[in-house]
Amino acid sequence: MQVQELVDLKPFNTMAVAAKARYFTTIKTETDVREALAWAKAHDVKTFVLGGGANLLMTTEVVDRLVMRMAISGLEVVGETEVATYVKVGAGEDWHTTVDRLISMGYGGLENLALIPGTVGASVVQNIGAYGAEVAQRVKEIEVYNPATQEIEAMRAEECDFAYRHSIFKDDGYADLVVVSVTFELPKVWTPNLSYKELTHQVEGLEAVTPRDVFNAVVAVRSRKLPDPKDLGSAGSFFKNPVVDHDQFLALLEKFPSIVHYDVGGGYQKLAAGWMIDQAGLKGYRIGDAGTYEKQALVLVNHGQASGQELWQFAQMVQAKVLEKFGVALEPEPVIL
Ligand code: EPU
Numbered sequence: 569m570q571v572q573e574l575v576d577l578k579p580f581n582t583m584a585v586a587a588k589a590r591y592f593t594t595i596k597t598e599t600d601v602r603e604a605l606a607w608a609k610a611h612d613v614k615t616f617v618l619g620g621g622a623n624l625l626m627t628t629e630v631v632d633r634l635v636m637r638m639a640i641s642g643l644e645v646v647g648e649t650e651v652a653t654y655v656k657v658g659a660g661e662d663w664h665t666t667v668d669r670l671i672s673m674g675y676g677g678l679e680n681l682a683l684i685p686g687t688v689g690a691s692v693v694q695n696i697g698a699y700g701a702e703v704a705q706r707v708k709e710i711e712v713y714n715p716a717t718q719e720i721e722a723m724r725a726e727e728c729d730f731a732y733r734h735s736i737f738k739d740d741g742y743a744d745l746v747v748v749s750v751t752f753e754l755p756k757v758w759t760p761n762l763s764y765k766e767l768t769h770q771v772e773g774l775e776a777v778t779p780r781d782v783f784n785a786v787v788a789v790r791s792r793k794l795p796d797p798k799d800l801g802s803a804g805s806f807f808k809n810p811v812v813d814h815d816q817f818l819a820l821l822e823k824f825p826s827i828v829h830y831d832v833g834g835g836y837q838k839l840a841a842g843w844m845i846d847q848a849g850l851k852g853y854r855i856g857d858a859g860t861y862e863k864q865a866l867v868l869v870n871h872g873q874a875s876g877q878e879l880w881q882f883a884q885m886v887q888a889k890v891l892e893k894f895g896v897a898l899e900p901e902p903v904i905l
Pocket residue numbers: 697698699700793794803804805806807808809828840841842843844846851863864865866901
């Protein structure tokens with residue numbers, strides 16, 4: 569394990585923010601994790617595990633931490649039953665490439681989550697979701713390095729407290745667990761999840777829909793709606809879709825009859841944050857190089873030279889406008905560092 573100083577992180581975050589890591593190391597093995605954490609402890613430095621940097625906004629010029637870039641690789645079939653195949657994947661593997669490879673190997677189940685930027689490790693921390701699916705539905709087990717015991721420990725999916733864009737790995741007391749691998753449970757009898765209208769349209773006319781067809785459909789829909797981080801810096805949706813109770817929802821519905829909402833049970837409604845930002849007149853809005861995407865107001869973009877601080881100020885302006893118009897507080901989805 570090698571530690572470098574003042575490493576430029578611009579290539580390592582999809583928002584393309586220019587920031588430097590005070591200390592930086594690349595993690596390729598479980599031993600690297602152990603050594604990096606020991607180094608950080610000895611030097612009294614906090615750590616930060618960096619995946620694909622696709623869900624991150626750095627607001628300072630120097631991140632005063634040991635940034636551990638997760639690069640543990642590997643993909644292997646580790647077991648099967650009559651109904652499922654189990655595939656273990658290293659935390660540093662690229663998410664989209666993994667979904668693509670699995671489909672080529674004959675394993676469907678993750679296709680609705682195609683083209684999401686980031687790594688396999690981050691996919692579970694964030695519980696990524698799109699087009700009617702969440703990664704948690706396909707997770708069997710997660711291996712983590714636990715600094716308290718200095719051991720690799722296996723956690724079953726049920727222990728991970730998965731919820732909308734949430735896992736136990738975001739909670740205080742668990743955030744220092746380092747995910748090193750994820751084992752997916754992929755169904756032997758596959759059925760397409762076409763609950764999202766746009767996907768149904770995309771596969772219309774096909775005789776027998778395959779995982780590859782759904783994968784291609786998702787790629788097509790996402791490419792139409794969301795910016796490619798290679799062309800335009802972004803971290804995907806910048807805010808979570810907020811959940812409100814029945815009373816607040818009825819009051820909102822009365823004032824805004826066309827408000828976009830989804831029933832999430834228990835009397836709660838999830839609101840489309842993108843719709844609210846759009847209604848607040850902020851779709852495609854821009855201050856300097858910080859802005860919202862012209863085709864999806866929920867996506868904050870860096871038109872080139874916006875600093876992390878400028879993007880964060882822009883995000884706070886969006887929060888204030890939505891709060892003023894709808895009385896709803898938006899919570900950022902990415903990690904703000
Ligand atoms: N809408 C507008 N104007 C906008 C944006 C959206 O009116 O500028 C409306 C749309 O017309 C639609 C509704 O708001 O009726 C919801 O929009 P969309 O279907 O694009 O989905 P979303 O709720 O904005 C969520 C996820 C995305 C995921 C899509 C598809 C969150 C925070 N975001 O977006 O995830 O791809 O659904 O399932 O839950 C991500 O997390 O980074 C991400 C891209």
